[in-house]
Structure formats: C-alpha cells, structure tokens
Amino acid sequence: xxxxxxxxxxxxxxxxxxxxxxxxxxxxxxxxxxxxxxxxxxxxxxxxxxxxxxxxxxxxxxxxxxxxxxxxxxxxxxxxxxxxxxxxxxxxxxxxxxxxxxxxxxxxxxxxxxxxxxxxxxxxxxxxxxxxxxxxxxxxxxxxxxxxxxxxxxxxxxxxxxxxxxxxxxxxxxxxxxxxxxxxxxxxxxxxxxxxxxxxxxxxxxxxxxxxxxxxxxxxxxxxxxxxxxxxxxxxxxxxxxxxxxxxxxxxxxxxxxxxxxxxxxxxxxxxxxxxxxxxxxxxxxxxxxxxxxxxxxxxxxxxxxxxxxx
Amino acid sequence: xxxxxxxxxxxxxxxxxxxxxxxxxxxxxxxxxxxxxxxxxxxxxxxxxxxxxxxxxxxxxxxxxxxxxxxxxxxxxxxxxxxxxxxxxxxxxxxxxxxxxxxxxxxxxxxxxxxxxxxxxxxxxxxxxxxxxxxxxxxxxxxxxxxxxxxxxxxxxxxxxxxxxxxxxxxxxxxxxxxxxxxxxxxxxxxxxxxxxxxxxxxxxxxxxxxxxxxxxxxxxxxxxxxxxxxxxxxxxxxxxxxxxxxxxxxxxxxxxxxxxxxxxxxxxxxxxxxxxxxxxxxxxxxxxxxxxxxxxxxxxxxxxxxxxxx
Numbered sequence: 304x305x306x307x308x309x310x311x312x313x314x315x316x317x318x319x320x321x322x323x324x325x326x327x328x329x330x331x332x333x334x335x336x337x338x339x340x341x342x343x344x345x346x347x348x349x350x351x352x353x354x355x356x357x358x359x360x361x362x363x364x365x366x367x368x369x370x371x372x373x374x375x376x377x378x379x380x381x382x383x384x385x386x387x388x389x390x391x392x393x394x395x396x397x398x399x400x401x402x403x404x405x406x407x408x409x410x411x412x413x414x415x416x417x418x419x420x421x422x423x424x425x426x427x428x429x430x431x432x433x434x435x436x437x438x439x440x441x442x443x444x445x446x447x448x449x450x451x452x453x454x455x456x457x458x459x460x461x462x463x464x465x466x467x468x469x470x471x472x473x474x475x476x477x478x479x480x481x482x483x484x485x486x487x488x489x490x491x492x493x494x495x496x497x498x499x500x501x502x503x504x505x506x507x508x509x510x511x512x513x514x515x516x517x518x519x520x521x522x523x524x525x526x527x528x529x530x531x532x533x534x535x536x537x538x539x540x541x542x543x544x545x546x547x548x549x550x551x552x553x554x555x556x557x558x559x560x561x562x563x564x565x566x567x568x569x570x571x572x573x574x575x576x577x578x579x580x581x582x583x584x585x586x587x588x589x590x591x592x593x594x595x596x597x598x599x600x601x602x603x604x605x606x607x608x609x610x611x612x613x614x
Numbered sequence: 615x616x617x618x619x620x621x622x623x624x625x626x627x628x629x630x631x632x633x634x635x636x637x638x639x640x641x642x643x644x645x646x647x648x649x650x651x652x653x654x655x656x657x658x659x660x661x662x663x664x665x666x667x668x669x670x671x672x673x674x675x676x677x678x679x680x681x682x683x684x685x686x687x688x689x690x691x692x693x694x695x696x697x698x699x700x701x702x703x704x705x706x707x708x709x710x711x712x713x714x715x716x717x718x719x720x721x722x723x724x725x726x727x728x729x730x731x732x733x734x735x736x737x738x739x740x741x742x743x744x745x746x747x748x749x750x751x752x753x754x755x756x757x758x759x760x761x762x763x764x765x766x767x768x769x770x771x772x773x774x775x776x777x778x779x780x781x782x783x784x785x786x787x788x789x790x791x792x793x794x795x796x797x798x799x800x801x802x803x804x805x806x807x808x809x810x811x812x813x814x815x816x817x818x819x820x821x822x823x824x825x826x827x828x829x830x831x832x833x834x835x836x837x838x839x840x841x842x843x844x845x846x847x848x849x850x851x852x853x854x855x856x857x858x859x860x861x862x863x864x865x866x867x868x869x870x871x872x873x874x875x876x877x878x879x880x881x882x883x884x885x886x887x888x889x890x891x892x893x894x895x896x897x898x899x900x901x902x903x904x905x906x907x908x909x910x911x912x913x914x915x916x917x918x919x920x921x922x923x924x925x
Contacts, residue, residue: 376898433767433768445864447864447865449760449765454760454865455866456744456864456865456866456867457744457866457867457868457902457904458866458902460866460898460902461862461863461864461865461866462864462866463863463864463897463898464863464864466863466897467778467860467863467864468780468856468859468860469779469780469781469782470780470781470782470783471780471781471853471856472781472784473783473784479897481895542782545779545782548779549778549779549860550864551772552772552774552775552777552778553756553758553767553772553773553774553775553778553861554758554765554767554772555766555767555768555769555771555772555773556767556768557768584792586774586777586790587687587771587774591768591769591771593768
C-alpha cells in the first residue's frame with residue numbers, strides 16, 4: 304500500500320507517492336495556480352494525484368490516503384485552513400474538498416510542520432518519538448513533535464517559536480513589529496544584519512570584500528580566518544543557542560534538529576558552537592542532553608511528512 | 615472502584631482515596647520521615663495506604679491502582695525518581711518498590727505536575743485536553759498537559775518554565791545562578807524584590823508602612839491607592855505576561871492556569887492586567903486566545919492529580 308504526500312507551495316505543488324517505508328516512489332511537480340480560486344487549484348491537485356498514480360501503474364485503491372502540507376494556519380479541530388495568504392486561502396475545508404475529488408481520506412497540516420514530521424519518521428530524527436525542529440531562514444520556524452505527532456496547538460495557532468521573547472527590554476525589532484523576539488537574532492536575516500553592522504564598524508574585515516552578504520559568504524569569511532566574521536558567527540551561535548536552551552528547558556525532547564540552507568552552508572561551524580552553548584547553559588545537567596543535528600531529507604521532507612499524516 | 619492518590623511532601627505525606635469522579639473520599643496525612651532511608655519511608659506510606667483503606671471500609675481490591683506525586687525529577691521512561699533532595703531520594707524505583715508493598719499498579723510523577731493534572735481532570739481546566747499551568751511561588755513552576763497527559767520531557771527533565779530566558783542581555787540574577795530567566799521577574803520573590811526597590815526609591819510610598827513585604831501586603835498597598843505599589847503590580851503583571859505570551863505563541867494550549875498563594879491574594883488585580891498584556895502581545899489574533907484562570911482545587915489538586923495518573 305502507498306500514501307500520497309502533497310507539498311502545496313506558493314509557486315509549485317509537489318505530489319509524491321510514498322511507500323510504507325517512507326520512500327518516495329514517484330514525484331510530480333506542477334505550478335501552483337491560485338488565481339482561479341480554491342476549487343480550481345484543488346481540481347489541479349486532484350488531477351495531478353490521479354496522473355501520477357496512473358503513470359506509476361497504480362490505482363487510487365492502492366493508496367491508504369492523502370496528506371497535504373499547506374502554507375497557512377491549519378486548524379485540524381475545525382477542519383479548516385486559515386490565513387494561507389500566499390495561495391489566497393482562508394477558511395478552506397481542504398480535507399473535505401480533496402476527499403470529494405479523490406474518494407480517499409485526506410489529512411492536512413502546516414507545510415513546515417509536515418517537513419518536521421518527515422524528519423521524524425524518516426530523517427535525522429528517525430527512531431525518536433519527540434523532537435523540536437527549527438528552521439533558520441528569512442524568519443525562524445519551529446515545530447514540536449510529541450509522541451510522533453505534530454503539536455500545533457489549539458486551532459493550529461501554536462508553533463510560533465520565532466516569536467518567543469528573549470530580550471523583553473531593548474530588544475531588536477522583529478518582522479512582526481514587536482521587539483525582542485528570537486527571530487531577529489536567530490534568523491538568517493538577523494545574521495546578515497549583524498554581519499553588515501560588523502562590516503561597517505570594521506572596514507578592514509573580509510566581510511567588506513565578500514560580495515553580497517549571505518550565510519554562505521559570512522561563514523566563508525569566518526573560515527578564511529577573518530576575526531570580525533568569526534565574532535559574528537560566534538555571537539550568532541549564542542543567539543541560536545539561547546532559544547534552543549529555552550525549549551529544551553521546557554519541553555526536553557529526544558532530539559533537536561536544525562534546518563535551512565544556512566545549516567548546510569555552515570555545517571559544524573554552526574552546530575558545534577550551538578551545542579557548546581546549549582551544554583553550558585541548559586538548566587539541568589547536560590549528561591542526557593538531546594542531540595542537536597542537522598535535518599537530513601532536504602526538500603523531500605515535506606512530501607514524506609505529509610504522507611505520514613495518514614495513519 | 616477507587617484510586618489512591620499520594621502527595622509525598624518534604625514534611626507531610628497525604629494519602630487520599632479518590633473515586634472515579636475525581637472526588638476525594640477520604641484523606642490521611644502523616645509526617646514524612648525520610649531520615650531512615652527510602653525503604654522505611656515507603657513502608658510508612660504503604661502502611662498509611664492500608665490504614666486509610668481499611669478505616670474507610672474498603673479493600674485493596676477495590677482500588678484500580680496507586681498514583682504518587684514526588685518532589686523530584688520523575689523519569690518514567692527509566693522508572694526512577696531522581697534528585698528528590700528534600701527527601702534524600704536519588705534513582706529510586708518508586709513504582710516497583712511500592713507495588714511490592716501494595717500489590718497494586720503504581721504510577722508516579724512530579725508533585726507539581728500532579729497538581730496541574732488534578733486541575734485538568736477536576737479543577738479549573740476541567741473539560742480541556744491541553745493546558746499550561748504556572749505556579750507563582752518562591753520560584754516559578756510550570757507544567758504542560760497535552761492530550762490529558764503530563765508532558766515532562768525526556769527522562770522527566772523538562773518543565774523548567776521558570777528558567778526560560780526572557781532577557782538574554784543585562785537580565786536579573788536567577789536562583790539558578792544565570793541571568794535573565796523568567797523566574798526572577800515572575801516569582802513572588804521577584805515581586806517582593808521589585809517592591810523593595812520601589813519602596814526605597816519612594817520613601818512616602820505605603821509600601822514602607824506595609825510591614826514585611828509579601829504578595830498580600832504589596833497588593834493591599836496597591837488596592838489602597840498607593841501609586842508606587844500600583845506601578846510595581848502593573849510591572850509585575852507585564853513580567854508574568856511576557857512568559858505566558860511566550861508559551862502561548864509556541865504551545866497554544868486550550869487554557870492557561872495560574873496558581874500559588876499570590877493568585878488567591880491578588881485575584882483579578884493580577885489576572886486582569888496579565889490577560890490584557892497577553893491579549894495585546896500574543897503573536898496571532900487574540901480572538902481564540904486561551905482563557906487565563908486561577909487554579910481551583912487548592913491543596914486537593916496534588917492528590918486528585920496523583921490518582922489520575924492511574925489510567
């Protein structure tokens with residue numbers, strides 16, 4: 304038997320056939336056309352599902368069900384997707400509508416939460432039942448997996464890990480308009496801001512010759528021996544660590560994963576100092592500290608996790 | 615059928631018979647004598663259980679099982695109580711040892727977590743499946759209940775909500791030795807420190823005529839119209855709110871409870887400004903905000919919650 308995993312993105316939608324060992328057997332990517340409304344987009348998705356199943360020599364009856372990751376607030380209690388602004392959806396009963404089209408049970412969750420679940424069922428957190436997964440990108444995403452399930456809170460409104468206050472007085476301005484959230488410190492946007500400030504203060508730093516500042520160019524400057532860039536990346540690891548310590552102190556999962564291009568770019572140059580900070584700052588003794596690992600599945604995580612919503 | 619709920623405290627141990635409606639049918643309190651070792655104390659507790667059952671006209675066979683709340687780290691995965699310094703226990707297989715004495719299944723959890731569970735099964739959070747329960751006392755305790763179960767993290771090491779960093783730079787010193795934890799701001803100890811500083815800075819404040827500063831005397835001074843005391847309690851509500859907002863943003867439970875004598879002393883003078891802060895600072899719209907309530911069961915919560923560990 305198979306499951307269908309769908310990653311519905313703002314620009315592209317990926318439909319995958321996933322086997323019971325969480326391997327993607329076939330995948331099909333199509334443009335996301337949201338301008339014609341909810342039903343037209345769901346017609347496209349259902350057609351894509353039928354195409355890939357037929358093209359792979361299977362039938363719908365070979366599938367246990369469908370899981371879909373959606374870029375919005377996923378209120379599974381009410382069965383509604385809310386505030387999915389990038390595709391213009393609000394209050395959409397996605398499971399009901401897709402079930403009408405496919406005749407299979409349909410489950411849904413937030414897209415980044417699906418990627419986190421994918422890492423737990425088949426990636427860097429495989430074999431663990433609880434995990435915290437943080438994605439360091441333009442913002443900071445986070446997902447708490449407990450007993451193998453996504454915990455997204457009442458009406459899907461939790462999971463805003465980037466907006467935890469770590470500096471209630473005099474904090475940096477966040478994209479949400481408030482001050483002192485974790486995000487302006489621990490996001491890639493935050494790293495670039497910190498590097499830009501350091502570069503301006505130190506004209507001789509290699510950061511001024513790195514071209515456009517990015518996580519890659521900043522970590523490359525640090526690796527080349529530039530002490531100013533090394534100071535920036537060391538401070539950034541502390542900022543990332545502050546948030547991780549907070550969530551270990553409260554939730555103490557089996558494992559903590561870090562994802563986002565920056566983790567691939569920086570590798571141990573990020574993970575190791577973060578781990579050192581966490582070890583020396585966590586509230587309880589660090590003997591049984593959760594491991595801190597990089598995510599492993601890349602862009603497959605979303606499809607695998609969406610399929611894993613089907614239990 | 616009944617369940618036995620035990621609250622093992624540093625000075626007293628309370629044993630209760632609890633019915634299937636979570637009512638305490640009988641309760642018996644004895645001094646906790648820990649100086650003679652683990653087995654002697656467990657002999658005392660087992661004798662107390664047998665006494666109260668016999669004295670109430672029941673038999674052990676009328677009981678589904680026993681739940682015990684212990685003042686330490688409760689590693690239910692390993693079956694061991696760790697770091698229960700107040701009773702001198704470390705690495706004690708409490709369930710196994712008590713089962714040997716009583717012939718009933720025995721479940722255990724941290725004592726404050728049991729009190730939180732009691733509020734969920736029969737108190738202020740009754741009817742909700744997820745809750746965050748914060749206790750504002752000398753320190754700040756916290757417990758996350760998810761799907762009706764205590765989430766205490768890997769090896770019982772989570773739940774240190776008081777030690778979440780809310781001021782990573784220039785924060786107040788915490789009892790744990792670090793700076794910027796939530797606890798020195800939101801604990802009663804923190805309130806008293808803030809009131810003492812305000813009193814010293816403002817000799818005419820009623821806080822200087824309040825006798826020994828306590829949550830009761832500080833809120834009484836504020837209620838009497840003293841603007842300095844009102845400033846202290848207003849700022850304290852912000853500090854409490856900062857932490858609550860953090861945990862709503864991430865975990866978004868159905869309900870948030872506040873416990874501790876200060877909540878009884880201050881009542882709406884604490885709850886209302888905390889709620890106002892939370893409503894204006896939570897990341898998502900506040901329409902579906904979890905209610906913020908005072909705990910309701912008082913000292914019965916620990917026994918009722920311990921009994922509720924027996925499923």
